[in-house]
Structures are given as C-alpha cells and as structure tokens.
Amino acid sequence: MGLSAKAVEAVLEGVLPRPHGLHARLHEAMRYATFAGGKRLRPFLVEHSARLFGVDPAGALRAAAAIEVLHTYSLVHDDLPCMDDDDLRRGRPTTHIAFDEATAVLAGDALLTIAFEILSHAATHPSAEVRVQLIARLAEAAGHDGMIGGQMIDMQAPRNTFGADEIMLLQRLKTGRLFEFSCEAGAILGQAPQDDRERMRNYAHDMGLVFQITDDLLDVTSTAEKTGKAVGKDQHQGKATLVSIYGVEGARAEAEKLARRAADGLASYGAAAAELRALPLFLLDRDN
Amino acid sequence: MGLSAKAVEAVLEGVLPRPHGLHARLHEAMRYATFAGGKRLRPFLVEHSARLFGVDPAGALRAAAAIEVLHTYSLVHDDLPCMDDDDLRRGRPTTHIAFDEATAVLAGDALLTIAFEILSHAATHPSAEVRVQLIARLAEAAGHDGMIGGQMIDMQAPRNTFGADEIMLLQRLKTGRLFEFSCEAGAILGQAPQDDRERMRNYAHDMGLVFQITDDLLDVTSTAEKTGKAVGKDQHQGKATLVSIYGVEGARAEAEKLARRAADGLASYGAAAAELRALPLFLLDRDN
Numbered sequence: 001m002g003l004s005a006k007a008v009e010a011v012l013e014g015v016l017p018r019p020h021g022l023h024a025r026l027h028e029a030m031r032y033a034t035f036a037g038g039k040r041l042r043p044f045l046v047e048h049s050a051r052l053f054g055v056d057p058a059g060a061l062r063a064a065a066a067i068e069v070l071h072t073y074s075l076v077h078d079d080l081p082c083m084d085d086d087d088l089r090r091g092r093p094t095t096h097i098a099f100d101e102a103t104a105v106l107a108g109d110a111l112l113t114i115a116f117e118i119l120s121h122a123a124t125h126p127s128a129e130v131r132v133q134l135i136a137r138l139a140e141a142a143g144h145d146g147m148i149g150g151q152m153i154d155m156q157a158p159r160n161t162f163g164a165d166e167i168m169l170l171q172r173l174k175t176g177r178l179f180e181f182s183c184e185a186g187a188i189l190g191q192a193p194q195d196d197r198e199r200m201r202n203y204a205h206d207m208g209l210v211f212q213i214t215d216d217l218l219d220v221t222s223t224a225e226k227t228g229k230a231v232g233k234d235q236h237q238g239k240a241t242l243v244s245i246y247g248v249e250g251a252r253a254e255a256e257k258l259a260r261r262a263a264d265g266l267a268s269y270g271a272a273a274a275e276l277r278a279l280p281l282f283l284l285d286r287d288n
Numbered sequence: 289m290g291l292s293a294k295a296v297e298a299v300l301e302g303v304l305p306r307p308h309g310l311h312a313r314l315h316e317a318m319r320y321a322t323f324a325g326g327k328r329l330r331p332f333l334v335e336h337s338a339r340l341f342g343v344d345p346a347g348a349l350r351a352a353a354a355i356e357v358l359h360t361y362s363l364v365h366d367d368l369p370c371m372d373d374d375d376l377r378r379g380r381p382t383t384h385i386a387f388d389e390a391t392a393v394l395a396g397d398a399l400l401t402i403a404f405e406i407l408s409h410a411a412t413h414p415s416a417e418v419r420v421q422l423i424a425r426l427a428e429a430a431g432h433d434g435m436i437g438g439q440m441i442d443m444q445a446p447r448n449t450f451g452a453d454e455i456m457l458l459q460r461l462k463t464g465r466l467f468e469f470s471c472e473a474g475a476i477l478g479q480a481p482q483d484d485r486e487r488m489r490n491y492a493h494d495m496g497l498v499f500q501i502t503d504d505l506l507d508v509t510s511t512a513e514k515t516g517k518a519v520g521k522d523q524h525q526g527k528a529t530l531v532s533i534y535g536v537e538g539a540r541a542e543a544e545k546l547a548r549r550a551a552d553g554l555a556s557y558g559a560a561a562a563e564l565r566a567l568p569l570f571l572l573d574r575d576n
Contacts, residue, residue, distance in 0.1 A: 017432050017433065021433075021437070022440075022441045022444070022454065022457065022458075023432075023433075023437040023438075023440040023441050023461075025440060025444070026432055026436065026437060026440040027432060030432065073397075077393055077394075077397060080390075080393065082388070082389035082390045082393060083390050083393065100370070101370035102368075102370045102371050102443050103440070103443070105365055105368065105370060105371065105393065106365075106436050106439055106440050106443075108397075109361075109365060109396075109397075109400065109436050110431055110432040110436045110437075112397065112400055112401065113400065113427050113430055113431040113432070113436065114427065114431055114432060116404045116423055116427045117424060117427035117428060117431060120420050120423045120424035120427060121424065127416075128415075128416040128417040128419075128420045129416040131416075131420050132408050132416045132419050132420050132423070135404055135405075135408045135420070135423055136405060136408035136409065139401050139402065139404045139405035139408060140405060142401055143398055143401040143402055143405060144305050144311075144314055144315060144318065144398040144401070144402060145305065145309075145311075148314065148394050148397050148398045148401065149309070149311040149314060149398075150311075151394055152310075152311040152313060152314040152391070152394050153310045153311050155390050155391070155394075156310070156313070166310065169310065170310075173311075
C-alpha cells in the first residue's frame with residue numbers, strides 16, 4: 001500500500017493549484033484540507049478495483065484524486081460551525097479554524113468543482129464516453145440523493161429517534177454511495193460489463209457499512225488521542241447509530257458478518273483482489 | 289424573451305428533484321433558491337448564443353439550466369452569514385433565513401453538483417466529447433481560478449484598498465467567467481470553430497462588465513424597493529467598486545463604451561444576434 005499511497009499524494013500535489021494571485025488564500029485552504037494525513041481509503045479502492053479490470057494506473061490515480069478531493073470538500077463543509085461544529089480533525093485544527101469560515105466554505109466549493117475538472121480531462125481516460133460516465137456517476141453518488149442527502153438526514157438525526165432502517169439509509173447515502181462509486185470507478189475505467197460493476201458496488205456497500213460501524217464503535221470505545229478527533233460525540237448529541245441500536249457486541253457481530261460477505265463477493269477475481277478482500281477484515285481491527 | 293424564459297423554468301422544474309424521503313428539506317431548499325424570480329440572464333445568453341450556431345434548442349435549454357443552478361448555488365453560499373450575510377434577495381428571505389444555515393450550505397453544494405450531472409446526460413448533446421468539453425469549461429469558469437477565486441478576493445476587498453485593475457480582475461473572475469462560459473456554451477454545443485468561441489467570450493467579457501458596473505451604479509443610486517435587496521451596502525462596507533474609483537459619471541461612460549464594443553463584436557452574425565447585441569444597451573437602462 002505504501003507505494004500506491006505516495007503515488008496518490010503526488011497526483012493530488014499535481015492537480016491542486018499552487019497558491020497564486022490575490023486569491024492565494026483559497027488555494028492554501030484547499031491544500032491544507034487535502035494534505036491532512038487522511039487514510040486515503042477511497043483512492044485505495046479506486047486503484048485496487050482498477051487493477052481487476054486492466055486499467056492504466058495513471059488514469060486510475062486521477063480518478064482516485066478526484067474522489068479524494070470531493071471527499072475532502074465534504075469533510076470541510078461537515079466540520080463547519082453550522083454543521084457538525086468540529087474544531088479538530090486528524091489531530092489538527094479544521095479548515096475553518098485554521099483559516100476562517102468563509103474561506104472554508106469557498107475551499108470546499110472549489111474542491112468539489114475541481115473533482116469534476118480532473119475527471120473531464122483526457123489524461124483520466126482517452127474515451128470521452130468513459131469520462132462522462134465517471135462524471136455522471138460521481139455527481140449522482142455525491143449529490144442530493146447521495147452523499148449530500150445523507151448529510152441532510154444526519155443533520156436532522158439528533159432531533160429524531162431513528163431506527164436501524166433509517167440509520168442504514170443515512171449511512172448508505174452519507175458515506176456508502178461514495179465508497180460504491182470508488183469501487184465502480186475501476187470497472188467504468190476498464191469498460192467492464194454491468195455485472196462486474198454491480199459486484200464492485202455490492203462489495204463497497206458491505207465494506208462501507210463495516211467502515212461505518214467500526215467508526216461508531218471507535219466513537220464509543222476509543223480515545224481522542226488515538227483517533228485524532230473528538231470522541232463520544234454522537235452519544236453526547238443523542239445521535240442514534242447502529243451501535244446505540246444493536247449495542248457494542250451486536251454491532252461488532254454485524255460488522256463481522258458484512259466483512260465476510262464483502263470478501264466472499266470478490267472471490268472470483270482471485271489473487272488480484274487480495275488487498276480489496278483483506279480490507280474489511282482489516283477495518284474490523286482498526287483503532288483510528 | 290417571454291417564451292424562452294418559460295422554457296427555462298420548465299427545464300429547471302424537470303431537472304431539480306421533487307421533495308422526497310427523509311432529506312426532502314434539502315430538495316425544498318434547492319427549489320426555493322432556484323425558483324426565486326431571478327432574471328435568468330445566463331440562460332438567456334446560452335440560448336441566444338446557441339441560436340447563432342444551429343444548436344438543438346432542447347440541449348441548449350439543459351445547458352442553460354445547468355449554468356443557472358450553478359449560479360444559484362453561488363448566490364446561496366454568498367448570502368451566508370460568514371460571507372456577505374444577506375437576509376434578503378429578490379425581495380425574499382435568503383435560503384439560510386427561510387431554512388437554516390446547514391440546509392443552505394448543503395442546498396448550495398447539491399445545486400453545484402447537479403449542474404455537472406445535468407451536463408453529463410446524453411439529452412444535453414449526443415456527443416460525449418461535447419458534453420465533457422462543457423463540463424471542463426464550466427468547472428474552470430466556476431472554480432478556484434474562476435468564480436470562487438473571485439469571491440475569495442471579494443471577501444478580502446473590505447480590508448484592502450483595491451485599484452481599478454484589482455476590481456476588474458475580481459469582477460472578471462466573480463461574475464465574468466460564468467458569463468463567458470454561458471456565451472461560449474452555445475458555440476461548444478454547435479461545435480463551432482475556436483474564433484467563434486473567442487468572439488463569444490469577448491462579447492461576454494464586455495457585457496459582463498456592463499452588468500457589473502450598472503449593478504454597482506444601482507447600489508449607489510437606487511432604492512431597496514426597486515432592486516429587492518439591500519442597497520448602499522458596498523459603500524457602507526467601504527468596498528471599492530468601479531463606481532467608487534471612477535465616480536458615477538465616469539463609470540457610466542465606461543459602461544456605455546463597453547456596451548457599444550460588445551454589440552459591435554457580434555455584427556458579423558447579422559439578425560440572429562439582434563437580441564444579444566441589444567442586451568448590453570438594455571442593461572444600461574435597467575433599474576433592478
């Protein structure tokens with residue numbers, strides 16, 4: 001994973017603007033938010049799914065970078081005072097604390113916009129048809145009935161008593177859809193048939209829930225020192241999570257079941273899928 | 289103009305989600321912001337530039353809708369308390385007042401995202417190459433070195449003493465680039481040669497400055513009743529504008545010069561360009 005992660009950083013470095021002009025502050029904030037020591041989980045998914053379908057790694061890295069900057073924008077906006085009001089992320093001041101709220105709103109907007117710009121360039125894939133498919137699917141995954149819709153539901157969660165179905169929907173939209181797109185992107189770049197695309201989405205769906213459940217478990221069981229962000233926050237805000245509904249043991253059992261199903265679903269790809277298949281099991285053991 | 293404006297409303301009605309699900313509030317805010325009685329100036333530019341190049345009107349209307357929802361997102365975010373802090377737009381409460389700040393941030397994000405989704409669909413143009421060009425140019429025009437860059441500069445303007453060059457750059461980025469794209473979009477849809485594209489951009493550049501100068505003049509000389517928004521705000525905030533630099537008479541003379549140049553630049557298109565050529569002169573006389 002080490003080499004691949006370095007390649008993603010290099011592509012991000014290349015696609016993001018260097019600070020220049022009277023609006024250099026905007027470029028600085030875009031970079032501050034992006035180069036914050038994230039796990040780069042979505043780029044990992046794009047790259048490794050791309051390997052299953054014989055995709056040019058340079059194009060896959062650009063798609064990975066596009067998804068990562070889009071993910072970064074969502075964190076910048078989610079952290080805003082009017083949203084989750086978080087001062088700390090990955091152990092550092094959030095963008096609106098390090099800069100100011102207006103700059104954070106604009107940097108988020110610019111990261112969202114540049115994601116589509118990155119995908120639109122021929123360097124991502126020689127076929128315009130493939131690029132436009134990536135763009136259409138990303139816009140859906142990240143849009144009003146995807147990630148943003150999920151965040152809207154999440155903003156209302158403290159005022160509601162959500163059951164398991166609503167929580168699952170919330171997570172499916174808020175984080176799941178972008179995971180799904182990350183895995184499907186490899187298949188789109190490889191112009192793979194629909195059943196490959198569906199298999200990648202199913203894997204991502206299960207893996208995404210494992211990610212979310214383990215995240216919720218960490219919120220309950222870990223410390224701020226380990227996770228680099230405030231913990232116990234959902235509980236404190238009275239937000240329902242799968243952990244508050246199923247309990248720590250029940251949620252962990254569900255995550256283990258989903259992790260196995262995710263790994264099994266990619267068995268037909270053989271050794272090339274080894275790292276993708278290992279990921280959900282790895283997530284079960286994470287401590288940050 | 290009447291028929292065309294109705295057609296744009298119908299397309300916007302069709303592309304925006306109807307409120308549904310647990311996140312219906314998001315869809316409601318997207319619609320509230322979009323159906324606010326705007327002038328639809330950018331759709332007008334797309335449609336009329338498309339006519340010069342024999343473009344299918346249905347595709348042009350979709351491109352027009354994409355640009356309009358993108359413009360709408362920029363207004364929603366610009367009005368936020370951490371930005372321009374406006375409570376009133378077009379005589380109605382702004383989106384964060386009518387809903388709340390979090391919903392306004394998310395509705396803006398969703399409008400920006402759906403703009404790219406609209407352009408990505410085959411209904412906009414049968415050629416994926418053309419669609420991906422529209423997407424690339426829109427992302428540039430609206431992005432970190434375009435509209436968002438301009439807004440970043442504008443946020444710093446009250447704390448600076450800008451001269452005419454800086455103000456021109458600010459306006460070029462903040463409003464000019466999207467006007468330029470609106471006019472170029474017709475040429476892109478019509479797969480017109482580069483010199484047509486450049487001619488449309490030049491027209492838009494001059495027309496955009498006329499729009500901005502007359503807007504600044506209204507801020508000084510009009511009443512809130514007529515414009516439907518707070519006036520005298522730039523002056524009050526000590527923001528430099530072309531009017532504060534050149535004076536009311538000087539700015540008006542400059543706008544007249546630009547309006548003539550804009551109209552002259554499209555003379556070679558003959559009668560088909562009549563409405564585009566009339567627009568800058570019409571803007572000189574506007575009172576809202």
